[in-house]
Amino acid sequence: MAPNPRHGLLGIAPPGALSVAASLVWLAQAWVIARVLADLLSGASGAVWPMALLLFGLGTLRAGLTALDQHALSDAAEAEIAERRAEILGREVETTAPSRLGGAGALAALTTEKLEALRPFLLRYRPARLRVMVLPPLILALTAWFSWAAAVVLLMAGPLIPLFMALVGWAAKEASARQMAEIGSLGDLLADRLAALSDLRLVGAGEQVIEGFAAASDSLRARTMAVLRVAFLSSTVLELFSALAVAMIAVWVGFSLLGELGWGAWGGALSPFAGIFLLLLAPDFFQPLRDLAAAWHDKAAAEAVQEDLAAWRDDSRAPLPGTGGPASALPAATLRTRGLTLDRGGCRLGFPDIDLRPGESLALTGPSGAGKTTFLRLLAGLEVPGGGELRIGDTALTAQTGDRWRAGLGWMPQTPHFLGRSLRHNIGFGAAPDPEVLEAARVAPILGTLPRGDLTPLGESGAGLSGGEARRVMLARALQRRPAILLADEPTADLDAGTAGEIIDGLLAHVARGGALIVATHDPRLVARLDRTLRLETLP
Numbered sequence: 448m449a450p451n452p453r454h455g456l457l458g459i460a461p462p463g464a465l466s467v468a469a470s471l472v473w474l475a476q477a478w479v480i481a482r483v484l485a486d487l488l489s490g491a492s493g494a495v496w497p498m499a500l501l502l503f504g505l506g507t508l509r510a511g512l513t514a515l516d517q518h519a520l521s522d523a524a525e526a527e528i529a530e531r532r533a534e535i536l537g538r539e540v541e542t543t544a545p546s547r548l549g550g551a552g553a554l555a556a557l558t559t560e561k562l563e564a565l566r567p568f569l570l571r572y573r574p575a576r577l578r579v580m581v582l583p584p585l586i587l588a589l590t591a592w593f594s595w596a597a598a599v600v601l602l603m604a605g606p607l608i609p610l611f612m613a614l615v616g617w618a619a620k621e622a623s624a625r626q627m628a629e630i631g632s633l634g635d636l637l638a639d640r641l642a643a644l645s646d647l648r649l650v651g652a653g654e655q656v657i658e659g660f661a662a663a664s665d666s667l668r669a670r671t672m673a674v675l676r677v678a679f680l681s682s683t684v685l686e687l688f689s690a691l692a693v694a695m696i697a698v699w700v701g702f703s704l705l706g707e708l709g710w711g712a713w714g715g716a717l718s719p720f721a722g723i724f725l726l727l728l729a730p731d732f733f734q735p736l737r738d739l740a741a742a743w744h745d746k747a748a749a750e751a752v753q754e755d756l757a758a759w760r761d762d763s764r765a766p767l768p769g770t771g772g773p774a775s776a777l778p779a780a781t782l783r784t785r786g787l788t789l790d791r792g793g794c795r796l797g798f799p800d801i802d803l804r805p806g807e808s809l810a811l812t813g814p815s816g817a818g819k820t821t822f823l824r825l826l827a828g829l830e831v832p833g834g835g836e837l838r839i840g841d842t843a844l845t846a847q848t849g850d851r852w853r854a855g856l857g858w859m860p861q862t863p864h865f866l867g868r869s870l871r872h873n874i875g876f877g878a879a880p881d882p883e884v885l886e887a888a889r890v891a892p893i894l895g896t897l898p899r900g901d902l903t904p905l906g907e908s909g910a911g912l913s914g915g916e917a918r919r920v921m922l923a924r925a926l927q928r929r930p931a932i933l934l935a936d937e938p939t940a941d942l943d944a945g946t947a948g949e950i951i952d953g954l955l956a957h958v959a960r961g962g963a964l965i966v967a968t969h970d971p972r973l974v975a976r977l978d979r980t981l982r983l984e985t986l987p
Contacts, residue, residue: 463516463520463573463574463575463576463577463578464516464577465512465513465515465516465519466512466513466516466520466574466577466578467574467577467578467581467582468512468516469509469512469513469516470578470581470582470731470734470735471581471582471585472505472508472509472512473509473731474585474586474589474728474731475505476502476505476506476509477724477727477728477731478724479498479501479502479505480502480723480727481720481721481723481724481727482498482720483495483498483499483502484719484723485718485719485720485723486498488719489719516574520569520570520574521570523569524565524566524569524570527565527569528562528563528565528566528569531562531565531756532558532562535554535557535558535759536558538766539554557752557755557756557759561752561755562752564745564748564749564751564752565749565752567742567745567748567749568742568745568746568748568749571738571742571745572739572742572745572746572749574738575735575738575739575742576739578735578738578739579735579736579738579739582731582732582734582735583601583605583732583735583736586601586728586731586732587601587602587605587732589724589728590725590728590729590732592713593712593713593717593721593724593725594699594711594712594713594717594721594725595711595712595713596699596710596711596712597696597699597700597711597725597729600692600695600696600699601692601696601729601732603692604688604689604691604692604733605732605736686737688733689730689733689736689737692729692732692733693729693730693733696725696726696729697726697729699711700717700722700725700726703716703717703722704717704719704722766831766846767828767829767831767849768828768831768844768845768846768847768848768849768852769828769846769848769849769850769851769852769853770849770850771850772850773850773854774850774851774854775851775854776851776854776855776928776930776931777839777840777842777848777851777852777854777855777931778840778931779805779855779931779961779962779963780805780839780840780841780842780931781802781803781804781805781839781840782801782802782803782826782837782838782839782932782963783800783801783802783803783837783838783839784798784799784800784801784826784835784836784837784838785800785835785836785838786800786834786835786836787800787822787825787832787834787835787836787837788832788833788834788835789821789825789830789832789833790833795833795834796818796821798818798822798825798835798983799981799983801981803932803963803965804963805931805961805962805963806958806961806962806963807958807963807964807978807979808954808955808958808963808964808965808966808977808978808979809964809965809966809977809978809979809980809981810966810968810973810974810977810979810980810981811823811965811966811967811968811981811983812968812969812974812980812981812982812983813982813983813984814984817983817984818983819936819967819983820861820936820967822967822983823934823936823965823967825837826856826932826934826965827853827856827858827934828844828849828852828853828856837852839852839855839931839932854928855930855931855932856930856931856932856933856934857925857926857928857930857932857933857934857957858925858934859921859922859924859925859933859934859935859936859938860921860936861936861937861938861940863909863917863918863920863921864921865905865906865909865917865920866905867904867905867906868904868905869899869901869902869903869904869905870894870897870900870901870902870903870905870920871901871902873905873920873924874890874901874920874923874924874927875924875927878927880901880923880927881926881927881929884923884926884927885923887922887923887926887952887953887956887957888919888920888922888923888926888953889919889949889950889952889953890919890920890922890923893912893916893919893920897911914941914942915942915943915946915949915950918938918939918942918946918950919946919949919950919953921938922935922938922950922953922954926953926957929960929962930962931962931963932962932963932964932965933954933957933962933963933964933965934965934966935954935964935965935966935967935968936966936967937967937968937969937970938950938951938954938966938968938973939951939968939970939972939973940968940969940970944972947970947972947973948972951972951973951976954966954973955976964977
């Protein structure tokens, strides 16, 4: 993952640079501590208090640099994750074709849980890697300045650690990839089960669904524990080598200061200052490597997420026509389709040709799975056809005309969807609802039952509205801008006869005003009142 220069300190230093500076301050602190202790051992205590004040000042500086570094890293991580999330959301709103990664659950997992797996990498691994590049070579050089023997110990132990970390890293990457795949699968499973929740309850499949979730959760738990085991193994290997190396240096320094060893230091004898300084430096030679090992599984998880992001970016899906911006509607004219097809799941699906003039109505019928809703989405420009053409009058649906095409359409979905705002905003999106539309959709009687009329806030599920009332609000929303063509998907499904009749009357009122109407339905009452019927057969 390439660092973004805008995320560094004031756009100059890369993230983690302040942690390197804080570690360099510790080297100065170690020098002061060694000097004070050496002076105390030699009986020269005159400079102890000035040195203590210097040590306190360096400690304050180090704490300040560490705090600033954490703040800068947090901001950088938040900005980078927000960029990735905005990239995914920005592209997904432009296409409704299924992603190679899976369904909505897998994409939701990528946008939330998987992207959050980048945060430890950005906060811990990247700064640790920067410290490893700077501090161990510097400490090795300082150690060699005082003692070639201690430098040899560090030089022998240091390369073994990256070697074992690389071996462990292969297993970590594989385990993290399996974990990320499991998270995406579990997200898809949850989305599918929630979508079919009412049906599952009706057929009494609750126990089987719970067992399925339990099995999927256990599988994810096993993948997660595998990643944690690899992380523990990498840290254990590092601690073993670092502890041995520090112990060897400590033993050598101790015997040298006692006069038992006379080799290993330049000039023969090792001074108390040099010995204490080496003892303070040795653990910090391995500390950046410890930090890197502790964050090694974060790197593996981030690489797995990056692979998912790369696969998502390489997923060539045609964007929806248009930009989604405001546009003037096309003039009312005949809607024509010719040779319309859709590529889905490796198959090419074909749809019949239609000609629908203003003031005409058409019922799309056929068994479930015949493609009625898909046909409506193609007509609305919410799916990208694989072949054929769509025209309103002489204007074809293209990337350039997509916004004008949709501006002249009204869409009434089978499942009501609401914004968490007022009823007025849910119908007119800020504009006052047309009284004639409210009357045609039979919404006016609903207003008297709400505490604040059309200013009553609705939840995303349409809290306070019954199923029939929610369907009437959807009809009012579809009719608000007086569309030339109204597309309705199962507008009377699951409604009682009285409410269904009111919805049918509202739909036909649109036709009476000269609008065109296409309805996907199984309702024989609605089919009987429309001009024409087109039956679709089950898609392969």
